[in-house]
Amino acid sequence: MIPAAFDYVRPDTIDEAVRTLHDGGEDAKVLAGGQSLIPILRLRLAFPELLVDLGRIPELRGVREDPATGSLVIGAMTTHHDVIHDPLVRRHAGLLAAATETVADPAVRHRGTLGGSLSHADPAGDLPAVLLALDGEMVAAGPRGRRTVPAREFFVDYLRTALADDEVLVEIRVPRADGWGFHYEKFSRVAQGWAIVGVAALVRRVDGRIAEARIGLTNMGSTPLRARTTEAALAGAEAVPAAVASAADAAAEGTRPATDLSATPEYRAHLARVLTRRAVLAAAGTE
Amino acid sequence: MTAQATTDAPRPEVGRSRTRKEDARLVTGRTTWTDNITTPGLLYLAILRSPMAPARIDRIDVAPALERPGVIAALTGRDLADELGPMPCVWPVTEDIVMPDHPAVAVDEVRYAGEPVAVVVARGRYAAADALEAVEVDYTPLPPVLGLEAALADDAPLVHAGKGTNRCYTWPLDTGNYAAQKARADVVLRRRYTQQRLIPNAMEPRAVVATPPTASNEYTLYSATQVPHVARVILSMVTGIPEQRLRVIAPDVGGGFGSKLQVYGEEAVALALARKLGRPVKWTESRSEGYQATHHGRGQIQDIEIAATKDGEILGLSVDLLADMGAYLMLITPGIPLLGAFMYPGIYKMNAYTFRCTGVFTTKTPTDAYRGAGRPEATFAIERTMDELAAELGLDPIELRRRNWIRHEEFPYTSIAGLTYDSGNYEAATDRALALFGYDGLRAEQRERRARHDPVRLGIGISTFTEMCGLAPSRVLRDLRYAAGGWEAATIRMLPTGKVEVTTGTSPHGQGHATCWSQIAADVLGVPFDDIEVVHGDTRAVPQGMDTYGSRSLVVGGLAVHHAALKVVAKARRVAAHLLEANEADLEFTAGTFSVRGSPEATKTIQDVAYATFSSHDLPDGMEPTINAGHLVDPDNFSYPHGTHLCAIEVDTETGRARIRSYVCVDDIGKVINPMIVQGQIHGGLAQGIAQALYEEAVYDTEGNLVSGTMADYLVPAAPDLPDFVTDRTETPATSNALGVKGVGEAGTIASTPAVVNAVVDALRPLGVRDVAMPCTPQRIWQAVTDARAKGART
Amino acid sequence: MTRFSTTVDGTRYEDEVEPRLLLVHYLRDHLGLTGTPVGCDTGNCGACTVELDGDSVKSCSVLAVQADGGEVTTVQGLATDGEWTALQTAFHEQHALQCGYCTPGMIMAARDLLKENPDPTPEEIRRGLEGNLCRCTGYQNIVRAVLAAAAEERRREAPAPRSADTGRPDTRPAPAPATAGQEART
Known part of the structure; x- marks a missing residue:
């Protein structure tokens, strides 16, 4: 199946992304890794008029430590693959790496992103519960600046988050879980199943x-x-x-x-x- | 030491694991899938499908679609009714069968979700998809007809109002006196099994390219089909294009499993539009579209009753079947359950058998052939029942089978259903399978786990199956009221340069015919394997054929190649004798060379003869100047592969998950042309049979919508979901054909499903579980355990 | 319409396309690179798997414009001067394909797997191919083919075998052809 037509912009900065989303109103949608969104568009279950592709904003990728708090700061567009292999994540938030390894399949994990998964807020998605357990925080950027939303307030309902239409999830902050044992137990009917x-x-x-x-x-x-x-x-x-x-x-x-x-x-x-x-x-x- | 290495004869091709000729283009992406084909002026067809079922079409307007950019044409079912006759069913199984009209595109009423209601043709794929959104349709929903038993109730809404009933047909078979046998039985066991609907899921979605006459006077239809020859006949009738002006090509075809053993409305529509517009038209199905538009498989309710003595001797068998036809009769829809009718007795001797099948219309996607077609259902029912009977009698399920199966010295054996099994050795296959499986050790472990109440139980499932394949003797098809014959054709052309062209009427889509037919021809003709080219899947290049399905290709089509090659050699012998100035009777033919007995220096190779025939300068007087030959085989009998499949499964009673721990199968398919390819067929067959047991189901909601409507919801197993299989063979040659071969395409699928479910139930039987419906999902297994425990607690 | 450029199998292309154009349709319909097929519309089957900037991706779940400036490798770009890769050879020799429709994606996914894990176990191979569906083979020979290709690639990478008294060549055997040893012997 084939998506309905849409316009496409690929901003270079977060500010530009926010501005574009704001101007686009409710018919604008963020394109992160696209591994959920593009199939949805192909099945014509959604008809956005504008896609704002966050794929080329360098500051949205990668993992660093916040020197002030010691928390990990994960760029929202960091792919699942990169999360799994990131040494900081593996050392300080092993649960996230372990759970991310169970998401979909290797090709999807190359494109799919942590921020995209969390923003999509599918209750069958693996990572929202992980962030909840890790007491993570989401940093959103919008026309009125940035705000931090704790994971427990971020997931509002089925496929709905606390993000406003013109807000972009930019960072995920994860407190170190050094010394904690962890495990993600996933039960699905087939390997690639939800x-x-x-x-x-x-x-x-x-x-x-x-x-x-x-x-x-x-x-x-x-x-x-x-x-x-x-x-x-x-x-x-x-x-x-x-x-x-x-x-x-x-x-x-x-x-x-x-x-x-x-x-x-x-x-x-x-x-x-x-x-x-x-x-x-x-x-x-x-x- | 035995002397052996001194013969000049090259190693025979037959029996070798030749790597495949087909692979080179497939591993490098130089393929010709139908969707790859492009041609000047190509237009794209898209099909608007009903979003609900059933419903009356109150209004339909395609005019807005014509306003969309790039749109060339938009037509309703009514518009197309002038262009196309109804889609035929060629298997009216009874005289009084109800056969509703089946338009390629619905007129006035839709009967299943996904039924075509309008078509658009545009300059591009994307434009065609967009234009569908513009077609306006008003529907009034009608009551759905979903359950098979409910559909037969007096007050049930009707799928085809004009027909007055949802009963399509009732087809009986009775041999012996079942009532009398039942009366003298110590044990009568009655079970009901449900064969869920399955979606075939060939990896290549269907696709069609229809081109109008250009250079020549013919229409060409490229189609992802298993049956180009059948399609040509049917489509010429449906479209009115004279058969001699219609060429059908099956290029690279990406799997079929019965789903492409069909002539579909989209093929007819594409041809009609190519004719109407004078331009080539392509249609490619999307996967989720195909889930509604490509026929489904299975869909039966089976009531089976077995009568036996307390010693486990089977006296008789009664089977009452409800078979889901779906909303229309496709090419051979009604006949599918009847391919199982003869197989319920399986490998067992008994005194009476009574069978009844009632075909039922529902408001769902039509059903038709899916790998095994009728035989998996029958095998499942009898093999599940054998395990149940064993449990009832306190016998080991293997022992129960031993007491009833046909012994190897009893072949040929005419079964209670009237089939003559030509050969088999159930004892040998079973003994071999038990040894490979480590049956006794696994039983010991099972007892041990039960004793310590391990939450993870071990179950052992058995399936000792046979099946009828190699479709089919034409006279039997006549008796079954099937409209066509079951023969197959091959020709062999000996080219002047010494190379060989084999044409076959079979139409492969992954089976490796080019490789195997080359092996067969190479041995008879004595020419190198690599010098042979096998041509197939094009009605222009291969004028006669009945195509590929029902594990028929080797036992009918391969046999035709063998016989055609023998004819070539016979003709060549005459020429060679003439050239060597010898009597034909004095010629020897070894490894492609004719020589005169007693004077080994006088030789002619078959390639020499081919050239001599091409030049025709010096042929025997009056001889037709060719050694080319064709042959048609109409088989004398079906083919009866058999085997013993053993499955060990671990069932986590806490979560309900069943995980196959080991799977052993020993199949007997007679002589083997290419062991590697045979093993591949078995592997793939097992995967599909296991998928039915554990994973797959087409689920409809109460309104008749397909809920498992995408590949995200219909669970085709991936590599981690399946085990490594241990496969082996015994070899009891078929006596019904000159090659001694039996069909193998469906064996794995037919045998494996009951082995897996038997294993699941065997694991849980001590907990009080007697059955788990397919697919045995974790939820269902957990529910069965929970219910059994509750019941046990109450009693 | 959006302008973009991308390199596919070593050739650079510049095009103007609708942003909604899927990468797989760009390859097939615009470039005529039909070796990469489409098998589903939900990203489940993996038939369309290609490599984008060094990573396996499902080209039906990527927009062509997202490949702007990127480098795409398809199954058609694997062989060099007609010489197959170890994976292509192994798929052929181990009978890891029947209809062949899943094969391009399967090979591309396996290639990615071996890049990350040159010496995988059968279980790791099954896991690594979880995003690619095959309906013909039951996967067993695919697993064997990947094992064989891995062994072959390790052999090629290893220093040239030295004589037995001076060093130890890599003696880990590649799996035997599909039927030998696997079909239990009577």
Whole structure:
């Protein structure tokens, strides 16, 4: 299938991108890696009049450390492939690298970007829950300047984020998770399939106990979610299967998973419990 | 040491793993897919399809599309009705079959989502796609007809109102007295299985280029088809273009699996537009378009009942089938389930068999052939039932099969369904498979896991199958009311330079005919493999053919090559005898050379003879100056490959995921032309059969929309989703043909699906699970375990 | 219309195209490079995989104008002076193709895989090809072909084999042809 016609601009700077988006109004759309957007256009499920291609804005790519906070600052247009192979990400945010390796397939990961995935906000996408678990922050640039949105406020609804139509996601800030164990447990029907449910787990262990755990859930609602009850139950728990299983029983609390071709809500809730147990045990190194 | 290396005869080509002649252009991208073809003045066709089903078309206006840039023409179904007759079905399986009109483009009413309602022709692909948006259509939705049983209810809405029923036909087969056998049975087991709808997914989407007469007086249709010869006949009838002025070419074709064993409305429309506009027209299907527009496969509900003694002797079998035709009858839609009718008894002896199939219209994409076509469904039902019966009787499923299968010394054997199986050795294939599989060790591990309540259970599934392929003896086709014959044609031309041109009526799309037919011809003619060119897929170059489907190409078409080559040698012998001034009876023919017995220095190669015939200076008196020959084979019988497939599967009872741990199959396809190609056919067949068991399903919603409408939703397995297969063969030559060969194209698909599902159920049986519907998705497996546990807790 | 230029299989092109033109349609319909086919409309099948600036991409999910200034390699640009790459040879020898429609994308994806991992395990190969669907082969011979090509490429890269007493040549064998050893022997 073939996309409907649109105009195309490829700004060189963030300011120019923001200006173009602002002028374009609601018929303008950002083109990041295009790995979701271009298929959507081909299927004629969307009809933007203007695509603003962020592909040639150098400052949107790459990973650096913020000297002030020590956080990682990841340019929104950094590709999945580059995230996976970035030494800073691997050292300080291994969860993000591990989860990104499960996104789609190698060719898609060469084009697809972290910022694009987060802005698309597909509840079946793997990375939103990861950013939620990492307590990441999104930096948006708009006509009124820049603002920082915590991950927990960024994902508003199904395919909707806190970004305004004329805002561009420019940076993702990820606090270092040094010393945290991590695991992303993805459950999909085929290798290249979307997650039926995914669980992103970060665990900090102290003396055989779980001092702190953070759990992000993929595809358990219209937005990514944190399994707060399980996190609370894990705080201070022994890092042993029985204790983790008992805490994981609450993983689906407060979730509202959808029905689709692969799963009913009941099955998703069940999977969330099983996969949370597995992810936490793996992250705690007691698998 | 046995003496052997002294013979002059070169190593035979047949039996060698020759790498393929076809590959060079395919690995370098120098291909000719239909969509690659371009020609001056080429226009692009795009098709507007109904977004719902069924519905009345209240108003349709293509005029706005004509206003769009680059648009040359826009037509409705009514406009095209003057150009085209209805699309035919050539397999009216019963006298009273209901055969609705099937226009290439709908007029007044659409009956499935995706049915064509209008067409536009524009100067480019993109312009044509855009113009579709401008066509205005008002629909009034009508009630959908989705479930097969619901469709047969008295008050069901009708797919074809004028026909008064959704029942297309009922076709019975009865041998022996099933009721009597049932009455004396110790055990009667009744099961219902559902064959989900499948989307064939040939990697190359369909495409068509139709060109009007230019230099010559003929129309040319390039099409991504398995059946150029059949298409020529049908399309000349549909379009009114005289058959002798229509040339159909199947260039490189990217897979078919039955989906291109079809004559589609788009082919007829493209020809009609080429005629009307006097310009070449191309249409290329998009994948998601094809999910609605290319025929589906399977789609059956099977009620199967087996009657047996307590010792496990099968007494009789009863099968009642509902088969989903979809909204229209395509080329051979009604006949597909009947290709399974004869296969439910499988490899087993029994005293009675009763079969009934009812074809049912629904408001869905029409069904037709998909790899195996009827036989996978039958094999699934009987092989699942055998495992169930074994469990019921407390017998090992292998042992139950041993007690019932036809023993090797009993061949030829006429099955209860009336087929004469010419050869087979089920014992040998099974013994070999069990050894490769490590059956006893896996059973021990299974018991051990069960004992310690491992959440990951091990299941072992068995499928001992046979199938009927090599379609088909023409007289049998007559009895089945199929409109055409089942023969195949080949010609061999001995060229003056000593090279050889083989034409074949088969039309390959990945099977490697050029390679295998060269091997067959090389051995008979004694010419080098590389000197042979195989020509196919063009009705001008190959005037006669019945094309490729139903694992027929080798056992019918390859055989025709073999016989044509024998004829060439016989004719050449006469010329050689003349040239050598000897009696034909005194000539020996070895490795392409005729020599006179007793005087080995007097020789003529077959190439010498070819040149002598070309010059014709010195031929026997009255001899027609050619050694070229053609041959048509009408097979005496079907071909009956068989095999034993064993699957070990690990089922995670917590998540419901099933993962194949090992898969062993030992197939017996008789003599083998090219082991490498045979193994490739098996691998690919297994992948498709496993895909039906675990992954794939065309899902419709309650309104009749295809929900699994793109490749993102319909899960074709990728490399990580499939295991490494262990394949082996036993070799029991077919006695029904001179090459001793059997068909192999569908074996893997037919055999594997029940092996996998049997393994899933075997893993879960101690938990109380008796069946899992296909595809055995994690959700379904988890649900089955959950339900069984709840039931166990209640009782 | 948007002006752009790109180099495809070593030849530089300048064109003015609609921005919506997909890279794969640019290759096929504008340049006549029909070796790269289209197999789906959702980016799932991978038949259209090409290399863009050194990375495998699905050319149906890239706009032609996004390749502006870039370098594209298709399956048609792999062979040099008619000599096939190790992957092309291995696909042929291991019978890793039947209809061949997925083959260009499969080879391009495998090429990318071997660039990142010159000595992959069968599991890594399956994983690395997860974005490419084949309906004919069941993938087994594709995995074998990639293994064989990897072994061949390592052999070519290795220093010339020295005599047995002075050094150790790379003795890791390439997999045998598709049928030998794989089909269990009776």
